Amino acid sequence: MVKKIPIGPFHPLLEEPEFFELHVDGERVVGIDITIGWSHRGIELLSEHKTWDQVPFLVERICGICSCSHPYAYVKAVEDLCGIEAPPRAQFIRCIVAELERLHSHLLWTGLAGHFLGYNTVFMWTWRFREPLLDVLEAVTGNRNHYAVMKPGGVRRDIPQEEIPNILKLLDELEKNNRMLTNAILDDPVIHARTKGVGVFNKDQCRLYGALGPTARSAGLDVDARRDHPIDAYDKVSFNVILCEHGDVFDKAVVRQLENFESIKIIRQCLRLLEGTKPGEICTEIHEVPPGEGIGVYEAPRGEVFHYVRSNGGNMPIRHRVRAPSFNNILTNELSVLGNTVSDAGLITAAVDPCYSCTERVGIVDRASGERRILTEADLVRLSQEKTEAIRKRFAALKGNG
């Protein structure tokens, strides 16, 4: 007997709304229906009424967490259309800001996943590690989150020389903290029990669904736009692409943690390369955007962001297509929740790090008796945390006996 459980639209594990209806047989999920569009604001249409250099401010606000990813892909699309490159110093600055953002985004996700699992200290600590990072971003770009650094042809601001030692100091601190965090996650048996084998989405499914980013790499699908379609400084630095093989929630967490180390590596290399460039040369002027089309891709923390612009020679795009990685990744929930329990469903849908998610209520309707139970967000988080507690107790008991 299949029951239907609506989750949404307000996810326990991040702030934006999504609506899932889980079809449940007993404790197992046998089907899911996903409704999106709660945050649909009509940005592609708005772009057509903004000039080429006003659009970055608009697309920045598509998502606040990966807020420099969309402008980055957009300016690369415009530069592809115009056939120009930004000057070297601008390229390095772009990569530095972009990788700092990747660090902040992955730490944020780890914290929220920890909270959902019942590890509130993980939440508090990762978000505390983020704070100096946000301070550095504020000193370098002017704002903690919407950086407004990207501009077609280059960047809007130069990195002040006096900030560079601060960035290096921050990277040393972050590397130490990330190592501590990674070891804690990789060693904890309760986390293993909660996340291994949960929400599996394998490599072939990833390919068919066009999954991207850590979601795809956790299953072994080797896609990384930094390496495959290198832009700016990414072909001048060396870094590893992290691949796992099982495609479950644990692997998704591991990929993100290890990618933090790679980001730190990239930033250090970019800072060294920055020394060889002349301060102040941060933009190639674009006098005219010719008719034609341009594609810009960039590897955001969640996956590849894709922007496509078309021009008729005017001062505004006539078509701007924005594809966030979550558009491909959230659809993967269609298969990855099947066979798992309700208390894991929230975790699985959050493991793809959706750029929008928020459940407020979970309603359980028993079709046979007509009884209706409503669980709130607090209940869903509590269910998940209780499961973790139960596993912890079981492990402690085993240790006591053994």
Next chain:
Amino acid sequence: MSLALKALKKSPWVFHVNTGACNNCDIEILDCLTPRFDVERFGVILVGSVRHADVLLISGPVTQNILPRLKRLYEAAPRPIKVVAIGACGCRCGIFRDAYNAVGPIDKYIPVDAYIPGCPPKPETIISGIVKVLNQL
């Protein structure tokens, strides 16, 4: 001041709603809970259900899809409830003013007691805004 209001002022419980925002205001709100700003020492906690809330923190330019749910949420909130609109989108729709699907701002549909502008407002601003709202009581 009555006992109920005194109790309310001591530890306001906050429920956060995202009506189609970009998430930035929302992570700054969550940031307030983290050790650097730590609003929990003032008794402010983020609750999971609107029925326990004293303050509604609403961000976002109110998309068409969310609107009926926002109204229902406001009706479900216990009285007295203070509504705070967060961010440029919450206050005045921000950069989404001309968007066809953003039908806000929030105060077009529910009465707002305080506005915290910014894109996003820093956690210090958010805390200061909530304190001002509480002092209105």
Next chain:
Amino acid sequence: MEREEVKKRIADKFGSKVRIAERSPKRVYVYAENEIWVELARFLFNDLGARYDTGCAVDDRDGVEVIFFFPFDREHYFVTIKTFAAKPNPTLNSITSVCPGAKWIEREMFEMYEVNFRNHPDLRPVLRADTRPADYFAAKREVKDEHETVRERDDGDARSDEVAGRPPKGTNP
């Protein structure tokens, strides 16, 4: 697979039903007739090993241009396939049988551009499902006053091949 070989194999297989253009070493454009749309997607995705990325639709006066992007990651270039679904009632075969990941973008094209996709498993609006008025598509054609001038300015140019991203007639390497 290398770019030149991909271009050659597509030209060999589909002959006059496609026109291939290369704008830069990283961008290959294939303009296809409607009837071979799914075959082309299948050839690229299954036989040549491209990755499915996403799709886009562009509104034109006479029809809707439907575009899909298939990158070849190892060789660092994008193949963009385009076709034109003529108005009224633009209709096209769905490629979800080849790439299930295209489900949502085809639903979005249906919702925003009225393109009807044959054989789509679940063709219904994806972004504004429960708040759309009944006469949604008719209402969409009304343009706000301050935007009218932008549309008028575009009208002449939208037809030109270069703007629409089509290669001039007679080029097929």
